[in-house]
Amino acid sequence: MPVVMEAGRISRALMRIAHEIVERNRDVEKLALVGIRTRGVPLARRIADNLHGIVDRELPLGMLDITLYRDDLMRHTVGPQPLLRHTEIPFSIDDRHILLVDDVLYTGRTIRAALDALVDFGRPQAIQLVVLVDRGHRELPIKADYVGKNLPTAVRESVQVRLVETDGADEVLIQQPAEEELT
């Protein structure tokens, strides 16, 4: 499986994103991060740590599970039903600038669900989208504000983000469909 980002590149991308966030948001105290389960959460935490180093401020951090907002329940889905996990947003999102963090931006459906979920918690002033990898093939009019890496892919390929916190190593892989699956 070809590795397209290794640990060093991932950490540099997350540092660059932190700088871009500071550059584009004057009111740093209004910012808060919300990671989308599963891998958006450790990414959000790392970006929060980077921001702490830059502006010396601890930003509120939440985690969002979008399972209950998906649009494919009671339909024949390709993969298994995702496991429902905990949503934890321990602060009011009203009037905040929310940085929504996810690992891979693909069809945009996860982000659509996350936006629906977020607005159930209040009325943020703005929501900005942070992704580690944008692999294209959008099915909805959604665009990321901060991108770690633009990665042109074919639909039948799959992109895997692996992180130390969840998978024991930092890397982004492109998986080609296996030969035996094709025949």
Next chain:
Amino acid sequence: MTPGAADGGAAGGAASHLSRLRSRHLLSAADLTAEEVLLILDTAGAMREVGTRPIKKVPALRGKTVVNLFFEPSTRTRTSFEIAEKRLSADALNISAATSSLVKGETLADTARNLEAMAPDIIVVRHQASGACHMLADICSSRIVNAGDGMHEHPTQALLDLLTIRDHKSTFAGLKVAIVGDLLHSRVMRSNVVLLTMLGADVWVCGPPTMMPAGIGRLGVTATSSLDAAVDGADVIMMLRIQLERMSGHFFPSLREYHELFGLSRARLARARPDVIVMHPGPLNRGVEIASDVADGPYSVILEQVSNGVALRMAVLYLIAGVTEGVD
């Protein structure tokens, strides 16, 4: 451990690796595997968060119709299902025996076929006949959830009891659970025994010999008519309601004598472990199976059971809806 502290991980570190149930119906606790039970409990743990939000609603079952078909009186279970359905954005409608065509002599099967013709997605059924839900599952294409069938099973009650136990105890394995009271008529007992023994608990059942179902030992429990023996060193005590409405004969001389022999009093409770929890599926017969100071006392988790009921039923409805196998 505070309620909710066990969220996210299953008791004893055994997390569920499943992400869906096998069956689109929940007819009986006996149909579930241990893995499925843990999946339901984990999902219910996550569902609790929805109830703490300012807007207590998620769109998971938006546009789905859920019929609550109740042929027996119920406050807790029906309300609990209805709140669960509404929090998942399903359209819930309630049919009770008193207001339905059943009083005009329509059979259960005909009522079900007519409901079915209006294409509900899920039917939640409570019926006085054991096996009523199984029959409906055979003739309906809707998903069926058993909310209590006769003296057979009440799976969602047992599951919410497990959720409550898991909030307080680190594991089910080796836990001494005493289930006390009207064993003969209790579907709550039957479902609990099935699930608790499946998860490795040491289950004791206790009641008057007249209310001891024949062959109960085959369920893998210790049966006794001594409340002291059942309560001694217990981690969990589950008191059952005396179901006067189901009794066709005389099972004990008087309620007062029953309370003396099988009622849970403070003195009796002292024999249990210091961190014992006392449960009751409700409604309470105060001063019969349970003394008021025990029901309202520090060991009682009776109201936690009710709160957990909503999250648990949300989990069941959500997971049942996610099963696509065998659905046209």
